[in-house]
Amino acid sequence: MTDNDTISTSERKRGSGVKMVYDLLRDEILDLVLPPGSPIDEVQLAERFKMSRTPIREALVRLAGEGLIDTLPNRSTMVSNIDFLNMHTFFDALVLMYRVTTRLAAQYHRIEDLQVIRGHQAEFAAAVAAQDALAMIATNAAFHSAIADAGRNAYFTGLFNRLLDEGRRILRLYYQSYEDRLPQRFVDEHEDIIAVIAARDTEAADRLATIHAEQIVQQIQKLFARGGKLDIAL
Numbered sequence: 001m002t003d004n005d006t007i008s009t010s011e012r013k014r015g016s017g018v019k020m021v022y023d024l025l026r027d028e029i030l031d032l033v034l035p036p037g038s039p040i041d042e043v044q045l046a047e048r049f050k051m052s053r054t055p056i057r058e059a060l061v062r063l064a065g066e067g068l069i070d071t072l073p074n075r076s077t078m079v080s081n082i083d084f085l086n087m088h089t090f091f092d093a094l095v096l097m098y099r100v101t102t103r104l105a106a107q108y109h110r111i112e113d114l115q116v117i118r119g120h121q122a123e124f125a126a127a128v129a130a131q132d133a134l135a136m137i138a139t140n141a142a143f144h145s146a147i148a149d150a151g152r153n154a155y156f157t158g159l160f161n162r163l164l165d166e167g168r169r170i171l172r173l174y175y176q177s178y179e180d181r182l183p184q185r186f187v188d189e190h191e192d193i194i195a196v197i198a199a200r201d202t203e204a205a206d207r208l209a210t211i212h213a214e215q216i217v218q219q220i221q222k223l224f225a226r227g228g229k230l231d232i233a234l
Contacts, residue, residue: 017051021059029068029079030168031134040069040077082169084224091220094167095213097160098144102193102209104151106202113150114198120146121190128182133175136182137168143190147197170220177223186212 025045028034045056060077063069070080105113120143127135141164148157175182189212196204 017049017055018058018062021045021049021051021056022062025059025063026066026068029063030165030172031137032169032172034079036079036081036169038079040079042077087170087224090163090166091217093159094163095210095217097148097156097163098209098213099206101144101148101151101153101156101160102197103202103206104153104156105147106197106200106205108152109150109197109200113146114194117143117146117150117194117197121187121194124190125187128184128187131180131182133172133180136175136180137171140171141165141168147193150197174216174220174223 025034034040040060042053042056042060046053049056060069064071068080069077071077105117120139124136124139124143127139141161144164145157145161148160151157189208193205193208193212196208
C-alpha cells in the first residue's frame with residue numbers, strides 16, 4: 001500500500017466518522033434527546049464515539065451551519081434554543097409548503113406516487129396506534145415529503161423537507177402535550193388528502209392542506225401560550 005492509499009483510506013474513515021457523529025447528534029437534537037441549551041463537550045463526545053476530536057469537531061461545524069448548535073463567546077458549545085419569537089415566519093412558510101405541494105401532487109401525480117404515499121400513511125397510522133411519538137414524527141414527514149415528490153418540483157420538495165426537519169423539535173414538544181396520544185382526526189385528514197390527490201381535485205387539495213396545516217399551527221401556538229409555561233405571542 002502506498003502513502004497515497006494510506007491517506008485516502010484515512011480520509012474515508014474520517015469522513016464516515018463525521019457522518020455517523022453528525023447523523024446521531026442531529027437526530028438526538030431534533031428529537032429532544034438533547035434539549036435546547038444542553039452543553040456539548042468535544043472530549044465527552046470523543047470518548048463516547050471512540051474517535052479523535054477532529055471528526056467530532058467537523059460534525060459540530062455542520063450542525064452549527066444548520067443552526068442546531070451555538071458556540072458561545074467563551075468557546076463553549078450548546079444545543080441551540082428554539083427561536084419562539086420568530087416562529088411565525090416558520091409557520092407561514094410551513095403552511096404555504098403544505099398547500100403548494102399538495103396542490104401540485106393533485107395535478108401531477110402518477111399512479112406509483114399514490115402507492116408510496118399510501119404506504120407512508122399506513123406507517124403513520126400504525127405509529128399513532130402505537131403511541132410512538134418519534135415514529136409519528138418520522139412517518140408524518142415521510143408522508144408529506146412523498147406528496148411533495150409527487151408534485152414534481154424539486155425546489156419545493158427541498159424547501160419543504162428542510163421545514164419538516166426544522167419542525168421536528170416543535171412537533172416533539174407538541175406530541176408531549178398529548179402524552180404521545182395523537183388524535184385520530186390527523187390520520188383521517190391524511191386519508192382525505194390522499195382521496196383528493198387521487199381525484200386530481202387541486203382546489204380541494206389546497207383547501208384540505210390549508211386546514212390540516214393551520215390546525216397544527218394553531219394547536220402548537222396554544223401549547224406555547226397556555227399554562228404560563230411559555231407565555232409568548234406567536
